[in-house]
Amino acid sequence: MRPFKLSDLQALSEKPEKDDAAxxxxxxxxxxxxxxxxxxxxxxxxxxxxxxxxxxxxALAKNVTPPDGDALQNMHMMMDDCWKIQKSWGGGQGHRMYLEPPLDGSKSFKGGEALIFRRVFNGVAESRSSIELSQKLVHSLDLHYLRERNAYCRLDARGDIEDVIKIIQRKASPPFEHLDVVTILRKDLDAYMALSKTCLVLKFDFTRVRWGSFAGWGHTNRYNKDEVDLFYHGGVDGEASYCNGAMIVRPQVTVRGLVKAWKDEENPSKRKYATFKIFDRKNNCNVETSCGPGSLSNYFQKSDLPWEISPAFFRPEVLHRFKADPEKYALEDRSITCRNAWYLKSYDINEAGQVHAYIGDLARLPYEEQLYWQSFNEWPKGTISARAFQTDIAGDWDLSYEPLGALKHTISAMEKDPPAWWKSRGTALSDAVRYPATDSVKEWGDEVLALDQYLVEGFLQKPLSDVAKSGGRSIEPKWASLRVLQEALVAKGATEDHAKLLVQPMQKLHALRTEVRGHASTEKKKKAISEARTDYGNLREHFTHVVTECERALAEILRIFDIKLDS
Structure with missing residues (x-):
């Protein structure tokens, strides 16, 4: 198989500028x-x-086996031949109305299916007619039209968007001025044809003349050709020629073959599994083993094989891919989802900074995804996280304080009935804020930016100014929202020192955003990075501290504003 190249088709459609006789x-x-x-x-x-x-x-395969080449060449297949409500009268049958399918006038296409339609809204539409696809085909293949790709798409096994049916439209020279093309992946067309017991019939016409000066066909050398599933005729008249006919394309797969492929996909013994370094919880040792079902056991089996709930450990960079593409991946606090392609049930980060996941969960990932995780696999430098042990091993609720989760919970609860001075943040901004997984400066800076956008940019200057002024406080026009928030807190009864203390964590966050992601000097950025690592050991711990301070400050701010949240 080879890819479709538009340039090859353009070479057939467009007359070359020089040496065009041949x-x-x-x-x-x-x-x-x-x-x-x-x-x-x-x-x-x-x-x-x-x-x-x-x-x-x-066309139904039985109607073109054997094919009637003459009938296929002589039939007319019009683009606007679509489903119709027909009305007829006469022949002794009186008035009748009925549904008439496309291509109903040809014996070869009885019971067949039109794939492409181009209809004109006469008297209304002035632009070019749109290209419509058979809904039966589109729905059966579970395709969805994406305007930005001008294609009917689905998600592949990797969770990537796959163009199955493409609509390609390019400008061309006069007189047509456009080249319109529709392609479909052969494997999908084959499956559809096999299941519908049909074959593809391609009607074609290639006419090469000097448009605008062609006087008609005169002394034409004509020919007729019949090959296996290919019938065509044509002629050559000096520096002009045409070739017209029909071609039958039969499916390369059978229903039996499709069923076998499906069964193989569902058969664990047919799948491939990667090997991981794990801590074998059953035998209390480090081992290297396949994640395949034949290499693992569970609590209910008598076996010396490792439990499925034995953890594998990874360098924290393994999470970068998922954080970098939030459109494709949903990176939750303890799980990862790749659209509807795969789902990692549980992961976490331990005190040593390693990401860990259970080998039984890794076994459920596609093999290519297993290999990705395998490339970051390393021997454990510590145990699994305390909360993972609490929830996954001990089977208890994890009630420990987690600042980012607490902050998101507070904001989510507040937004059920948001105060006038708060701009709702929505799920996109909430989901964008994560703990840094590594000590990467870029990742840390990205999370600082996301946290600032999520929290600080939620405070609205004008409504806060109204609160402050109603309490007798003076507001400078140049003050930003956090400075105005400080005055609003005083207006609500806080002391000036307490109000300043509450706003300070968010002011530090906003200043840090400027230093690490804004237009601050290189020296300021280096200083901020150095101080964060010196004071907290690494950038992840520093970020955790910033979130903790902001979460506690927000909770106290809401108390002062007398805002009670429903859990």
Whole structure:
């Protein structure tokens, strides 16, 4: 198989600017392109341009086995031939109304299916007609149209968006001025054809003339060709030629083959599994073992094999990929989800800064994802985290204080009925704030920025100013929201020293954002990094301290404003 290349099709559709005589007489050369098209990973089912017209539809296999080549060549397959409510009268049957399917006038296409439609809204639409796809095809393949990709898509096994049916539209030279193409992945078309007992019939016409000066067909050397599932005729008239016909593309898979592939996917013995360094909890030792089901056991089995709940440990950089692409990955506090492709049930970070996950959970990941985790795997430098032991091993609730979770809970509860001086942050900003997994300056800076956007930017200057003024406080026009918040707290009964103390953690956070992610000098940034590591050992611990101070300050601020939260 080979990929579809638009440039190859453009070479068939557009007359070269120089030395065009051979091209004009060579319409039959396009037959080679059609044959190659059936071997592509993507197959063209529609193309319309200056010298190209390809239009595909599905016919029941029994109706084209054997095929009637003459009938296929002579039939008309129109783009606006779609489902209709027909009205008829006469023949002794009176007035009748009924649904008429597309392509109903051809014996070869009885029970078949049109794939592409282009309808015109007469009297209303002035722009070019849109390209519509068979909803039966789109729904059966579980596809969804994404406008920014101009394609019908789904998620693949990696959680990436896969273009299954592409609509390609490019400007071209006159007279058509456009080249429109629709392609579909061959493997998906094959599966659909096998299950629907159909074949793809491609009607095609390649006409090469000098548009604008062509006087018509005169002394034309004509030909007719019949090959296996390919029927065409054409002619050459000096520096002009045409080639017109029909081609049948049969599925390369069977229903039995599809069922076998499905069973193989579901069969654990057919899957591949990576090997990990783990702490074997059952035998209390470090071992290296496959995560396959034949290499693990559980509490209910009598075996010397490691338990599925034995942890594997990883360098913290393993989380960077998931933090860097929040559109694809949902990195929760204890779990990771890759769209609807895979789910890691449990992970955490221990006191030594290692990420850990249970080998039984790793076994449920796709093999490629297992290999990614394997590349960060290392021997344990400590035990699993205290909360992981509490919830996963002891089976108890983890009631320990966790500042970032507490902060998010407070803000979420406040936003059920937010005060006038607070701008709701929403889930996107909340989800963006995470603890740094490593001692990376960039990761730390990113999290400082995210925390500042989540917390500090939530305070609204104007409503806070109104609160402060109503309590007799004077507000300078140049003051930002945190300085105004300080005065509003005094207006609500806090002492000036206490108000200043409460606002200080968020002011430090905002200043730190400027130093590590803003336009501060290199010296200030280096100093901030050095102080964070010196005072707290590493940047992760420093961030934890910042969050703790901010969470406690916010809780006290809400108390002073007499805001009671529902859990």
């Amino acid at each position: 091209w004009l007489a060579g319409a039959a050369d396009a037959i080679g392109y059609l044959k190659a098209n059936t071997q592509n990973d993507e197959i063209i089912i529609y193309a319309s341009g200056n010298s190209v017209l390809i239009h595909g539809a599905l």
